[in-house]
Amino acid sequence: MLSHKAFAQGFKLLASAAEINQFPREQAGEIAFAGRSNCGKSSLINALLNTRSCSRTSQSPGRTQTINFFAIGRGLEQVVLVDFPGYGYARAPHSLMRAWQALVLRYCHERKALVLLCLVIDARRGITPQDRTFVKKIGQLRCHLLAIITKIDCLPSSHREGLATQIHADLAQIANAKTTSYVETSARKHWGILEARNALIALSATKLGAKVVAKNTPKRKSFATQNDSL
Numbered sequence: 001m002l003s004h005k006a007f008a009q010g011f012k013l014l015a016s017a018a019e020i021n022q023f024p025r026e027q028a029g030e031i032a033f034a035g036r037s038n039c040g041k042s043s044l045i046n047a048l049l050n051t052r053s054c055s056r057t058s059q060s061p062g063r064t065q066t067i068n069f070f071a072i073g074r075g076l077e078q079v080v081l082v083d084f085p086g087y088g089y090a091r092a093p094h095s096l097m098r099a100w101q102a103l104v105l106r107y108c109h110e111r112k113a114l115v116l117l118c119l120v121i122d123a124r125r126g127i128t129p130q131d132r133t134f135v136k137k138i139g140q141l142r143c144h145l146l147a148i149i150t151k152i153d154c155l156p157s158s159h160r161e162g163l164a165t166q167i168h169a170d171l172a173q174i175a176n177a178k179t180t181s182y183v184e185t186s187a188r189k190h191w192g193i194l195e196a197r198n199a200l201i202a203l204s205a206t207k208l209g210a211k212v213v214a215k216n217t218p219k220r221k222s223f224a225t226q227n228d229s230l
């Protein structure tokens, strides 16, 4: 089971997969991160691990073209973070985009080790049409869906109010996961990173035996304290 210690012990790149046969052996629970290109996914993963180097942040969107698997934590606490290529990158060739998308969808549909899917959302944009398409294409998820809203430092505080409610309502219409939760962060200011780690710990531990919530009625959950659990 994932613990706070695991986030501070470094990471090991297990694989950068462009094809399904390059996926690593399923050795531990996997937490996957999806999001639009440039939404801040790499910065968020780096902030979660308190590093600058895990998931390469880049000014040029679309650079992450493989599914990257990083192991964190030791022994029974080991978890694998899975960084998907960003979708919605207009300048990537269509054939390449289709190949990434097919790979990611196959991962979501077939990977038994997947314990939690995180959807990283740029606070300034909210749920985009590409997010909608992605979530719809995944269809039925056997695990939880965690919306991680990031770059909230870019919004004036008056705009932050109601943002999570709106995103939650938008996701409620399309997501078909056991539960849908959200957390608000800024990788740049390190806001909400502890709460995001709490959410990853709690939600990744509850895949098995979790209560099944009826379709389109996601349960709302916030992760304000370190001891929160479902």
Ligand SMILES: Nc1nc2c(ncn2[C@@H]2O[C@H](COP(=O)(O)OP(=O)(O)O)[C@@H](O)[C@H]2O)c(=O)[nH]1
Binding pocket: 035, 036, 037, 038, 039, 040, 041, 042, 043, 044, 056, 057, 058, 059, 061, 062, 086, 150, 151, 152, 153, 154, 185, 186, 187, 188, 189
């Ligand atoms: N203001 C602000 N900018 C951010 C934040 N996170 C990422 N960025 C910026 O957004 C751009 C894209 O970030 P990156 O992590 O590479 O996004 P990715 O393409 O989703 O992996 C970069 O210029 C980052 O510096 C944040 O929390 N706040």
Ligand SMILES: [Mg+2]
Binding pocket: 041, 042, 043, 055, 056, 057, 058, 064, 086
């Ligand atoms: Mg990236």
